[in-house]
Amino acid sequence: MNLEEITLKINGAVRSAPMPSAIRLVDALRRLGYTGTKEGCGEGECGACTVLLDGRPVNSCLLFAKQVQGKEIVTVEGVGRGHPDGMHPFQKALVAAGGVQCGFCTPGVVVTGAHLCDTRPQASVQEIKEALAGNLCRCTGYAKIVEAVQVAVAELGKQS
């Protein structure tokens, strides 16, 4: 197996390690200790591995780590940076609303949901659902996740 130095910008820090050249982004992140990012299906259907790439949500199981060197990656561990207690209002809202059960889809939901709150605070319920349609959750039935987005958007509105 060919190893090469892979260097990634993750949550504002530069991290690097020798890895197989064809390693997927999800595996590279996990090897570097960012185990919050989960693999649920490996084919871009479930969204558990969602991270932000230059500010856009992507499935990290569908990208090679090599492809994204130099780009800004944000994982669930970094979503709360710059917010009080290190938690994004959407994370807090998800806890309060009860939008967490087994938690395995949660990192992906957090990344998608926080990004939605930050970029489209005017989103309607239908638009919230569309934005989260790529994040499968088998536990909650989604109601409390959608509710959490609405609560967080309101909270962010108050802060600004």
Place this chain on the structure above:
Amino acid sequence: MGETLRNIGTRARRVDALEKVTGRARYVDDLELVGMLHLKALTSAHAHAELLSIDTRAAESMPGVFAVVTGKDVPGENQIGVQIADQPLLASGKVRQMSDRIALVAADTAEHAEAAVRAIKVEYRPLPVITHTDEALAPGAVKIHENGNVMTKKQVIRGDVEQGFAAAAAIVEDVYEVNYQEHAYLEPNGCIAIPEPDGGVTIHASAQAPFYIQKAVARVLGVDYARVRVIQATTGGGFGGKEDYPSEPSACAAVLAMRTGRPVKFVYDRAQDLAWSTKRHRMKVTNKIGADGEGRITAAQVRIDCDAGGYTGLSAIVSERSNSTAFGPYRTPTARVDTYVVYTNNLFGGAYRGFGTPQTTFAMEAQMDELAARLGLSPAEIRRRNILGPGDETTTCQKLTESVPGIETFEAALARSGYEQKRREFEAFNQTSRWLKKGIGIGACMYGGGLHAGGQFLEGSGALVHLRPDGSVLVSIGGTELGQGAFTVAAQCAAETLGVALEHVRVTPSSTDFVTDSGPTVASRTTVMSGNAVIDAARQLKGRILEAACELYGVPADEIELREGQVLKRDGTRLGSLKELANTAFAVKKVNLSAQGWYAPPRKTWDNARGNGDAYSSYCFAMQVAEVEVDLRSGRTRVVRVTAAHDVGQVINRTLIEGQIEGGVVQGVGYALMEDLKLDQGRCLNPSFTDYLIPTTLDVPEVDIVLIEQPHSAGPFGAKGIGEPSLIPAAAAVANAVSEAVGYRFRRLPLTPERVLMSLEEAGKLR
């Protein structure tokens, strides 16, 4: 009592919420250990074949390979069958389903293990593949096991059903068939086995039933239970799929850990998980119901053919629930149930939320609608006339005595949904709407909480509670946290009983080392079982420290109250803090501040030959009304709203209960409309989330919840289970709504757009 409950009936925050929203929660694949190996399995190329030879020589010398094992290398018994010893851990002589393991490889990386698996050569002699219970039962069918294809037969006999039918004014009889359902928990199966220096092994697993794993691992290794420790890792969903099944990967990892002396990780990818793990059973249900002119049931008869797959697993137990509660929440003065559990070469049937009852509920609820139509009654009215009440007997002749709000729950669902009015509105709408059709349907269920009388050897659950000298509390339960909120409920029970603030209660990951065998976390039993066990332990501790408090403060114990970390007199005067009291009790009085709690329900009596007796300790009712829109151009059904009325005894945590109901309803909607595993000669053709569709945010209805609280004396603070009743009636309600919308009775699930269009086309309904 009479005291205000501070921690019960609240919306207390989940104890594991923060770690989960920050990504800190540690699932099994997040654990890395020095020297750890990765396990991969070779599974069968045929669903039914004789195994002629296995050649592992090439694989053994591949790079990074530490060990390759086959059936002959299992140190203990090469057997994993949880109820009947019919399933080898590693195939020997014959394969009976595609997921049968032929060989296992442990290597330094997953890639090396995978490459070695591909280098193993196997010779088979294919046998005819049995793909349906009808084929398995046909005369002259090839025998999957030596004793034939009927694994077991169960029955319920109540009165003379022929007499009952003779007295009927109307009889409906039909055959219903339902396909598999996949649990689709987001975290695939996974475990790590770590060899211990003393010859034992520690297993970290994503699992619902650590004690099952303990027994399975001890069996295949040939070691004492005491040498096998199973710790539940944070588990990414189970829904029954992680009841018995995780014993298989855990036993595999344990065998290789002992062989190599290294920690061994075995984590499935999605395709493996979908193809190998257990499923909700395919069933064929032949249901015949007779009623008098008023719509009162006089006779109920059903034959259930349950497709078990190649091995027994839990199928005999799952089908016992189908068998005992086949007629839902209705009075059946005479009844006959015949349940055949049948081997096939299809997928492995197992436990799934509802445990054999969503299938029979789909059939029964359709039959109730058919019977209503025959008698000119509304679907609501015929149910109202038959729902069991206090003092009535169930089909198994069990008298219902306490907390039996069947009719209250039913009427609540109807009133909240505006059922009768909507039904009229939709009928009028459909008269003028050519393509879009609206329908409303009812699904009703009565669910037995806890294990069936036949499974009570597993009943009983433990808890270990420590009061620390600083007044904090550590709880460990024999149940497990799957996402449903068991740890939060346990913490609430401890906080309430000990008068400690919830944030000072910690719940540790469940481990077989902490408590006595507590059975599995299934059957909607964990709030009741673990909750009561925690209360038992906490009460013991409370008694001990109140005795110490009595001496410390010079106040009689019965006048002292513990509340939110404070020690108070009944009149509210503060005596001190729990912290001070705990410390004094420990440091000065030498009080034992640890207690083992235990709860087991009273023994149930059961006559297996007649299927009569106390099937379950208590029952709860679940009544759901679904509103749908069916587009006749695409065949697509949209579920607009589900009104879910549930009898829960007493709410412990309102947010968690809502979460169970919202999630359960949506799984039921998926079962009704989209989840469709396709098989060819026993092979699963769509083992991926691309081809096996589960509901997304865009597929879910509004779920409107009504909770009926009629406490049950055996429940913690009066609570009953909710995990499964949330799902069971949903598919039946949706299917009834669709059938009503389009004026055609569907007798198969799921109602995919293709099935809806093709059925209507065939019936001439699309012209």
